[in-house]
Amino acid sequence: MKFDSPATTNPIDRLKVIGQPLDRIDGPLKTTGTAPYAYERHDIVADPAYGHVIGATIAKGRITGMDLSAAERAPGVLAIVTAQNAGTLTKGNYNTAHLLGGPDIQHYHQAVALVVAESFEQARAAAHLVRIDYKAEPGSFDLHAAKGAATAPEPNDLTGPIDTHVGDFPRALAQAPVRLDETYTTPDHSHAMMEPHATLARWEDDELTVWTSNQMVAWSTGELATTLGIPPEKVRLISPYIGGGFGAKLFLRADVVLAALGARAAGRPVKVALQRPLIANNTTHRPATIQRIRLGAERDGTITAIGHESWSGDLDGGGPETAVGQTRLLYGGANRMTSMRLAVLDLPEGNAMRAPGEAPGLMALEIAMDEMAEKLGMDPVEFRIRNDTQVDPEHPERPFSARPFAQCLRLGAERFGWDRRNARPGQTRDGRWLVGLGMAAGFRNNLLMKSGARVRLDSRGIVTVETDMTDIGTGSYTILAQTAAEMMGVSMEQVRVVLGDSSFPVSAGSGGQWGAASSTAGVYAACVKLREEVARKLSFNSADAEFVDGEVRVGNRTARLQEAAADGDLVAEDSMEYGDITEKMQQSTFAGHFVEVAVDSATGETRIRRMLAICAAGRILNPKSARSQVIGAMTMGAGAALMEELVVDTRRGFFVNHDLAGYEVPVHADIPHQDVIFLDETDPMSTPMKAKGVGELGICGVGAAVANAVYNATGVRVRDYPVTLDKHLDRLPDVA
């Protein structure tokens, strides 16, 4: 099915199931520990061998020697995989560095060997007996030092244009009566999902099956085949439960390749989980940025010049962090420029992490907006609304499909008690605490991806949905069941959903907040076909058939749904794809983030007291699971604001704090009760579901809202994330 004109009324609009705050259907499995993750498939493979990954201990250079002899003689060892004995491996399109390094080393903790043994303990012990000699080469590890040598990267679908110019930015800025020119920095971030990358691999003759933890089943199935040099039809990838991803599991990673190679070498199934201390350097991360923002405005707050430049780094052949993207669309202004520059760094591979581009981009832009509002003597909410736009500012012929941005901010201000904020910073005290309120805009584009599904009706009236879509905690199982239940007129109990298997129709997968809207549209398309099949089987006129309460009705004729499958299952398969509808109109999602913090006047420690997000993201398919997506993203954004930073050793080129003790993420004590309000909205330009993505919107802007609240509390502006106490302690107001 092709979506190329705005959605009209369809069965989803009944909202009997869609739009209801239903409990997740996978809840009983997850809360009892019975949902099987990749490393836990005792039900399928009774006696796997265990692999232990060895990571390179240099950032750049060569392996000059490997002595495997002691390890090979160690008890229980079955095989040791290295680049020397693995055969030819081809790098996939989505990876920048090789997943098995050697002799050349491209980054620290690049995998260089897998030791396979009968037990986990034996594999781990033997891995410590492998001796590797390296010749290290100098590398470039410091973004600030490499910034001057950064160049314009090649544009692609992910980056969009590298530089944009509208009007005469330098002149408008020079003439503006109120100006801002500041530089902000964001550090490297680690996804730090709770389940390590893990894979169980089994060969049966030349056919490979991997049970793994991956967000994008079709991508990674293809990449695994490419890497191993085998036909894609010989690879099956199964990923029904994923213990968090946030972008870390978008692509094929070393666990999959090494498990497959280890299983081939050992002649039996092998399972591999990346050890936690390897993950930060072995896998991908969100790259650090340096961002310069220049704003010029009239005294009434109208922006006349807006410029955003971003520098980031990656391995040779990698891409930029697209931190300027939102600045092209979020605010009006006749004279504009954006620019991205990319430095070659020999750090581990940079790549997508939750809301790539917007998350760090808004961390900078929305502090700049706060600073500019203060220069103008305007309220930060009013300043943003003053510069709202209903069209793409770079291409005014393109309207937004829906843009209730001002409503988000106004409602948020009202609900949060924004009028109680003292615009003069550092003035509000609560005992030993300095108290501040901050806000920021949230913005993330709605991305849509072709997505397919198969639906089956059986003689008991059970509807089964099969798609290679994944559920990374987002609620895919539940919203796909809701979609099928609504379309087929059955209860949730009548629907089964089976996900994450490459033998199923190819879906959008989970990433870029495209999963929910795209994958439900795919199930919608398949259900439209199934409805036609059912009507035909029952000799009903399909155009008029109503599917409700387990029945099919046309006029005064009624049949039980399952009668259509009395002599065999009915199966329908289709996918939803998109015409140029997204080019004619800009589809985006919007938020207003409001945060209250308290900063200890003596120690400088920041505690978040309240958080509120107002979100506009089209129809909300399940308000319960959608709210969870938003509070989770707000939590990650709070981490980015206050604590998260991969610390670079600029001499040896690696992330020093590469585990969950050193890389601090928010814990319970850091996060207060969080409020989320969704605007009641539908977007018929998006899909027949009239929904848009919401999984990343919650992180977009929230970090700046925290930083702005800290400034309001202390009067000290920190432009270098994370806003840790050492950056403002020496300038805090005197303790009363």
Next chain:
Amino acid sequence: MQRFPETGLSRRDLLAAGAVSVAAGTTGRSARAEGAPLAASANDAVAVEPTRMKVGFTVNGTVKELDVDTRTTLLDALREQLHLTGTKKGCDHGQCGACTVMVEGVRINSCLTLAVMHEGDAITTIEGLGRPGELHPMQAAFVKHDGYQCGYCTPGQICSSVAVLAEIEAGIPSHVTEDLTARPQLSAEELRERMSGNICRCGAYSNIIDAITDVSRSPA
């Protein structure tokens, strides 16, 4: 001083013994194993056959007799030998709390303890609290309040939640308890402090606190 009943060793004795074995590991030929840095000279090291021991303990009310490599953590014994995979391995270093189980009613990180240290202990895992269709009230509250997303930290969060309510009931103070001589309050602040060893990267904290609060208020 705390004594370890099965060995008669004090904690200080145990630490001293540990220090000796570490020292031996850097000079001797037999003791090098876990934790030895990769940079250490590996080619003169010789791996020894693993030491195996029998150990018996009760898991969720059922007696289990195991023959384990002495290096096996309680976590790996549960997951790999007993196939009780509800207890999760998030970090294997006691940093994340995904492996939380209850031993004799006290919550611990099962990755930081060896299976052979639990002779005779009664261990409760997530599988011992409830199962689909017969959920423990805390499991049901997590579902109702959507106190989870990816599900990987969830069993640990739930085991900790159950234990936290018991700790407060038993009058055990926490870092945020204002008055150490009074009964700790069942406040959100107390719950957040006590739950902070269980990381949820999906960020379900706000809902988890709602779930625990809901259970704490319902009649036992």
